Amino acid sequence: xxxxxxxxxxxxxxxxxxxxxxxxxxxxxxxxxxxxxxxxxxxxxxxxxxxxxxxxxxxxxxxxxxxxxxxxxxxxxxxxxxxxxxxxxxxxxxxxxxxxxxxxxxxxxxxxxxxxxxxxxxxxxxxxxxxxxxxxxxxxxxxxxxxxxxxxxxxxxxxxxxxxxxxxxxxxxxxxxxxxxxxxxxxxxxxxxxxxxxxxxxxxxxxxxxxxxxxxxxxxxxxxxxxxxxxxxxxxxxxxxxxxxxxxxxxxxxxxxxxxxxxxxxxxxxxxxxxxxxxxxxxxxxxxxxxxxxxxxxxxxxxxxxxxxxxxxxxxxxxxxxxxxxxxxxxxxxxxxxxxxxxxxxxxxxxxxxxxxxxxxxxxxxxxxxxxxxxxxxxxxxxxxxxxxxxxxxxxxxxxxxxxxxxxxxxxxxxxxxxx
Ligand SMILES: *Cc1c(COP(=O)(O)O)cnc(C)c1O
Numbered sequence: 577x578x579x580x581x582x583x584x585x586x587x588x589x590x591x592x593x594x595x596x597x598x599x600x601x602x603x604x605x606x607x608x609x610x611x612x613x614x615x616x617x618x619x620x621x622x623x624x625x626x627x628x629x630x631x632x633x634x635x636x637x638x639x640x641x642x643x644x645x646x647x648x649x650x651x652x653x654x655x656x657x658x659x660x661x662x663x664x665x666x667x668x669x670x671x672x673x674x675x676x677x678x679x680x681x682x683x684x685x686x687x688x689x690x691x692x693x694x695x696x697x698x699x700x701x702x703x704x705x706x707x708x709x710x711x712x713x714x715x716x717x718x719x720x721x722x723x724x725x726x727x728x729x730x731x732x733x734x735x736x737x738x739x740x741x742x743x744x745x746x747x748x749x750x751x752x753x754x755x756x757x758x759x760x761x762x763x764x765x766x767x768x769x770x771x772x773x774x775x776x777x778x779x780x781x782x783x784x785x786x787x788x789x790x791x792x793x794x795x796x797x798x799x800x801x802x803x804x805x806x807x808x809x810x811x812x813x814x815x816x817x818x819x820x821x822x823x824x825x826x827x828x829x830x831x832x833x834x835x836x837x838x839x840x841x842x843x844x845x846x847x848x849x850x851x852x853x854x855x856x857x858x859x860x861x862x863x864x865x866x867x868x869x870x871x872x873x874x875x876x877x878x879x880x881x882x883x884x885x886x887x888x889x890x891x892x893x894x895x896x897x898x899x900x901x902x903x904x905x906x907x908x909x910x911x912x913x914x915x916x917x918x919x920x921x922x923x924x925x926x927x928x929x930x931x932x933x934x935x936x937x938x939x940x941x942x943x944x945x946x947x948x949x950x951x952x953x954x955x956x957x958x959x960x961x962x963x964x965x966x967x968x969x970x971x972x973x974x975x976x977x978x979x980x981x982x983x984x985x986x987x988x989x990x991x992x993x994x995x996x
Contacts (some may be wrong), residue, residue, distance in 0.1 A: 592894050593886050599975050601626040601882075612945030615980040620765050620793065620924050620971030621949050622815045625879070629819060632878035636871045644870045659870040663860070669880050670810060670827050671801040676835065679826040679860040680868050684792045685715040686724035687811035687826035688759070690863060691788050692719035693853035694839040695832065696757060702728035707785075709747075710736040710766040710769070710961045714954040716790045720759070730754070736961060740767035740916030741906040755785045762810075763792025766969065767916030768899070768924030770798070777807050786832070792816055796973075797895055797922045799888045808832050813959040814872065817878035818973075823872035823897075826863070830883050833859035847849045853995055883974075891974045898972045898981065905985040911996075912988060915967050923972035926953075929988060932995050934966040940991035941968070946984055 599605050602624045607614050616624060622887045635964050636658070642651035663675040672678060681687045691889060696706070706720050710733055724731050732755075734747040751758075760771050760782040773794075778786045791812040802810050809832070814823035828836075838845055838856055842865035847855040883891065900926045906912050911930040929937050938950035949969045952959045959965060970984055 579677070583941065592897070593890050595894075595977060598886065599977075602625060602667065602975055603630070605975060607948075609945050610943055612943075613827040614796070615944075615946045615983055617970040617972065617976065617980060617984060618947045618949045619796075619816070619973035619976075620953070620969060622821070623818045623973050624975070625818055625820070626882050627874075628734070628882045629875050629878045633820060633871055633875045635746055637876045641871075643867055648837050655870060658867070658877070659678070662873045665877050665880050666825055666827075667946035668849060669772050669795075669800070669884070671803055671804060672827050674830065676858070676860055677827055677830055679828065679833070679863045680873055681811075681824040681826055681863075681990055682822055683815070683824040684790060684811045684813035684825070686905045687809075687824050688715055688788070688790065689719050689814075690826055690839055691759075691811075691828075692723050694863070695786070696723055696729075696745045696834045697727075697839075698722075698730055698741075698837055699835075700727060700756050703730065703754060705730045705732055705752070705754040706757045706759065707732045707734055707747075707750055707755055707780075708759050709734040709742070711740075711742070711761060711769060711771075711958050712955065713761065713765055713790065713792065714956070715792075716759055716761065717957065733957075734760070736958070738766070739918060739960075740764070740769050740921070741918045742771050744772060744775055744779070747776065751779060751783045753783065753786070755780070757786045757788065759788040759790065762800075763797060763922045763924070764916065764955075764958075765793050765924065765971075766926050766955050766958055766967065767918070768921035768926075768971075769916060769918050772793075773807065774805055777805050778929075781806060793922060793924070798892055802827050814876040814879065817876070817879055818882060820872045822869045823876045825876075828859070830859070833863075836863075838862050841925070842866045844868070855993055869922050886974060894974060895923040895972055898976055898978065899925075901978050902970065902972070902981050902984075906988075909985050909988050909992075911992065915962050915964060924969065925971070926969045928964055928967055930990065932991060934968045936969050936995055937988065937991050940994060941984070942989045944983065944987045944990065946980075946987050948984070 640654045644656040667675045787807040788809040795812040810827040815821040847866040915926040
């Protein structure tokens with residue numbers, strides 16, 4: 577614990593927060609695994625939940641539960657108000673022009689699929705080009721491949737540099753008059769690389785292309801202003817932003833959303849239905865068929881309040897500090913090769929240990945109470961590009977400490993002693 581205090585002193589000048597009290601907000605962080613303190617460094621896969629989120633979900637089920645948008649009774653009204661209140665909260669988080677630009681989905685994967693099978697399905701034709709990058713999560717590859725097969729589209733891949741950097745010039749060189757959609761990650765879930773999404777959007781707009789940003793990792797680490805960016809779509813997933821599973825968000829510009837047909841049919845997305853045909857609701861309801869995950873949305877609302885209470889800039893500063901500390905700590909360990917070395921990246925550290933399989937490194941770390949992810953991280957093409965089959969990934973969140981990074985470095989040394 578002394579290390580945490582020392583860190584706080586170090587960080588106070590950087591406008592950080594009281595790490596001990598923040599950690600106390602997350603019940604799971606005080607548990608042990610294998611009689612060791614849990615050191616949770618797998619936040620890129622999913623983040624832990626503060627008590628405020630757990631309580632909001634519990635309160636919804638214990639005191640305010642009824643289906644939204646339907647009943648003419650007190651509880652349904654309360655649940656509807658809470659659900660629609662989160663839509664406003666998300667709009668404000670993204671600085672979107674209106675809550676009507678916010679569609680709730682079950683995760684970012686579903687948000688990307690919505691764009692693919694409503695917008696792109698309707699507006700793209702054979703020969704049109706979609707640009708993605710080499711650092712894509714499978715969620716931003718496979719939907720476009722499905723559509724490519726159906727419609728004869730062309731998929732172009734913007735390259736990543738050897739050190740994990742995104743090269744804007746090489747990206748720009750791929751754009752042409754056939755480019756209809758540019759879909760890029762805000763932050764790579766493997767490399768941590770921050771894609772310059774403002775410049776990417778500007779370049780894409782010069783070609784008249786539509787822009788979708790996969791913000792699954794980006795929203796967690798940085799403030800986002802969709803109006804300043806000018807992107808058409810921005811998608812993220814609640815469970816990586818300290819919210820529950822089962823809730824995601826698609827922001828869409830109003831003129832895009834109103835032009836798009838529904839992609840799923842059912843209750844809640846219609847104005848009227850008869851056997852002669854149905855009239856669809858306006859966005860965002862048009863894209864929310866069936867009972868929405870409103871309890872999960874309420875949990876997401878509590879997560880957004882929590883993050884904004886600490887301050888996204890303070891979180892960003894803390895995570896940059898952890899990143900710099902982790903760069904030093906991991907470079908100090910012999911035979912560790914970092915995958916993704918952009919110095920301005922997010923605090924997501926992927927690496928391999930020469931001579932030891934990543935699975936084995938992960939297993940040794942696990943026994944030390946260190947939770948990391950091992951594998952291809954749903955980014956097999958990126959693994960191929962970087963010439964590795966798998967990596968170990970330590971991904972930091974607002975509650976991680978330098979002491980945990982020291983433990984990670986010590987754990988790798990231990991693995992080398994055991995297995996090297
Ligand atoms: C996690 C992640 C996804 C997928 O998130 P889901 O919640 O599984 O939909 C997509 N893109 C990136 C960059 C991610 O990190």
